[in-house]
Amino acid sequence: MGPARARFRELIGKVGSGEHTSTGLDRKEAAEAMELMLRGLVDDAQMGAFLIAHRIRRPHPTELAGMLDSYRRLGPVLETPGRRPLAFGVPYDGRSRTAPLLPLVALVLASDGLPVVLHGGGAMPVKFGITLAELFEAIGIPSTGLPLGEVQGRLDHHGLALTHQPDHFPLAERLVPVRDAIGKRPPVASLELLWTPHRGDHLLVSGFVHPPTESRAWQALEACGETDVLTVKGLEGSTDLPTSRAGITARVHRGVPERILLHPRDHGITAAEVPWQSLEVWRTQALEALRGEGALMPALRWNVAAYLWFGGRFEHLEDALVQATALLRARSGERLRRELVGSDDR
Numbered sequence: 001m002g003p004a005r006a007r008f009r010e011l012i013g014k015v016g017s018g019e020h021t022s023t024g025l026d027r028k029e030a031a032e033a034m035e036l037m038l039r040g041l042v043d044d045a046q047m048g049a050f051l052i053a054h055r056i057r058r059p060h061p062t063e064l065a066g067m068l069d070s071y072r073r074l075g076p077v078l079e080t081p082g083r084r085p086l087a088f089g090v091p092y093d094g095r096s097r098t099a100p101l102l103p104l105v106a107l108v109l110a111s112d113g114l115p116v117v118l119h120g121g122g123a124m125p126v127k128f129g130i131t132l133a134e135l136f137e138a139i140g141i142p143s144t145g146l147p148l149g150e151v152q153g154r155l156d157h158h159g160l161a162l163t164h165q166p167d168h169f170p171l172a173e174r175l176v177p178v179r180d181a182i183g184k185r186p187p188v189a190s191l192e193l194l195w196t197p198h199r200g201d202h203l204l205v206s207g208f209v210h211p212p213t214e215s216r217a218w219q220a221l222e223a224c225g226e227t228d229v230l231t232v233k234g235l236e237g238s239t240d241l242p243t244s245r246a247g248i249t250a251r252v253h254r255g256v257p258e259r260i261l262l263h264p265r266d267h268g269i270t271a272a273e274v275p276w277q278s279l280e281v282w283r284t285q286a287l288e289a290l291r292g293e294g295a296l297m298p299a300l301r302w303n304v305a306a307y308l309w310f311g312g313r314f315e316h317l318e319d320a321l322v323q324a325t326a327l328l329r330a331r332s333g334e335r336l337r338r339e340l341v342g343s344d345d346r
């Protein structure tokens with residue numbers, strides 16, 4: 001056994017020794033463990049043992065912060081000098097029950113001068129739901145096989161970027177077979193909700209499902225210097241705000257959270273969530289929504305308004321709703337989609 005594997009065995013012992021004897025990892029050790037995995041210096045059995053042990057015990061905020069340190073050091077980087085984007089973190093294993101909104105929200109926000117940075121991957125265990133890249137491709141926007149420089153160019157010229165893990169973060173792609181083999185979401189899945197390739201000032205928007213996950217995220221992100229964070233209990237762990245119930249969010253400024261509940265009924269929005277059927281059906285629904293029509297339009301309008309408000313464009317949500325309505329009527333997002341379809345980014 002080489003020195004890297006011997007060292008990793010020690011780290012496994014710290015997280016996998018049981019409820020009463022597990023000491024956990026400090027931030028530096030967690031960063032070291034993640035880097036050893038990303039660089040392929042340990043074998044699959046060790047990675048599987050580490051990930052499932054962490055899954056059972058749940059990572060501490062300090063451990064998530066250390067893992068995030070390694071992702072920031074080794075992952076792709078995008079920048080928006082002089083502009084403050086929204087940077088979204090959503091589950092890489094995709095959607096399977098409700099129709100996604102984020103690609104459409106991103107298009108409309110970017111068309112109004114509010115940059116959006118997204119990141120995702122290919123079909124991911126355990127859910128293997130539909131991915132951001134597949135959704136963008138379905139509406140004609142090339143999103144895979146692009147050099148990182150072209151993704152940066154798209155962000156510079158159109159205000160919208162999606163990094164794709166197989167193309168831009170191959171080190172992290174090493175973990176996918178092990179994630180499939182263990183059959184459960186590992187702590188890396190939580191990490192993907194907290195990491196962004198964007199460097200600089202931004203509002204980090206992170207989806208969550210369970211309250212303990214949200215509080216761990218707050219603590220880890222504060223430790224890593226994220227001073228403006230929005231956590232969203234969205235559809236299927238995403239950042240898509242529901243229209244059939246109150247949207248549960250929290251804004252965290254410099255480590256101090258403020259719970260914000262958004263009630264769509266208070267703003268005349270009572271639409272039910274649109275179920276996921278197929279990529280073909282979604283494509284039709286998505287194009288209709290970008291034209292201000294169809295089943296997805298009310299949810300798109302609600303989400304665009306909320307993120308215009310969260311992004312600081314408007315003091316009051318009602319004013320943001322007026323702007324969202326105007327953008328959809330003007331087909332602003334559809335115009336940007338056409339620009340991206342016909343652009344020379346590829």
